[in-house]
Amino acid sequence: MSLLKQIDKDYIEAYKAKATVKVAVLRHLKTAIKNRMVEEKADSLSDDVVLELIAKQAKQRKDALEQYGKAGRDDLAKVEADELAELEQYMPKQLSDEELSAAIDKAIADLGASGMADMGKVMGVVLAAYKGQVDGKKASGMVKAKLST
Template sequence: MSLLKKLDQDYIEAYKAKATVKVAVLRHLKTAIKTRMAEGRGAELTDDDILELIARQVKQRKDSFDQFTKAGRDDLAGVEAQELAELETYLPTPLGDDELAAAIDRAVVEVGATGIQDMGRVMQTLLGTHKGQVDGKKASALVRSRLSA
């Protein structure tokens, strides 16, 4: 089953179950998908495209959570945390620390990186190969330390 069909099915189930947080999250996600489809002149999105949209929304929720926490708005931070948890169920299992280090090493070898100037190419390869499985900030720090050494 495609990811788009799964999202539609989950939306209907959440709506019937009156799961307001999940309904809101899926409604936002479906809107983002429809917007992307309209930009592409109605072309059907692949699962990778949808995963990219989900990853973007996860990043937005994490940023909002951090900002609300810093501002002392625990009520809004709680809502963001619930929405974040719902979105993360659609992402593939994230790489562990050892797996991430091995993936970075493979990307460095694949690109032929010799220094920090190759960081962009390494990150592009890493994130392209492991869509939705890598936290960009964490990977960036590890790639930077790996290429600086």
Template sequence: MTTIQGRIESDYIAAYKAKDTVRLAVLRHLKTAAKNREVEILRPLTDDDFLEIIARQIKQRRESLEQYEKHGRTDLAAVESAELAVLQDYMPTALTEAELAQAIDRLVAETGAQGPKDMGKVMQALTLAYKGRYDGKKASEAVRARLSS
């Protein structure tokens, strides 16, 4: 199995040769963010580190997309949407709403969470078990709703 870094490198070269400007730009930004993170933590990056970087980039694109749509900038929203699609190719398969709900129910039982004050325990367990496979905002809302009932 190849690493995420290896896949990014090979896809970068392929995008360069194919003159795929969107994919090339996204991968260039991703490589730069990875290099900066590597310098920051003073060690080579693991696949988990790459997933964190990609997740951060996805979050930025979603926030930008939301703002562009809110202000009627469909041209910029289309660019963000295309870049978001490229980034999502590198993330593991996302949990469905039903799978997320089942995981939350199981983790609430395992951690013994009683109410909203135990939300941190459940979110931490969810992150350990399913890192990069769920939207943090949706998961947070689901955990809060589950613990409030």
């Protein structure tokens, strides 16, 4: 079953079960998908594009969660955390720190990267190879640490 069909099916189930958080999250996601379909003048989207939209929504939730946490708004931070948990069900399993470190080491070796000037190339290779499985901030920090030594 495609990711798009799974989201539609889960939305209907959540609506019937009156799961308000899941309904809200999936409604936002379905809107983002519909907007992308209109932009591309397409009848459907590939799973990769849908995954990209899910990752974008998850990143927005993470950023909001961080901001609310800094501002001391625990009530709003909890809402964002709940929504993020719902979105993460549709994301592929994230790489562990060890797996990410190994992937970065391999990309550095394959590219022959030697300094910070090669950071963009390394990040591009890692993010493309592990689409949706890598947190960009974490990967960026690791790449910087490895290239600056």
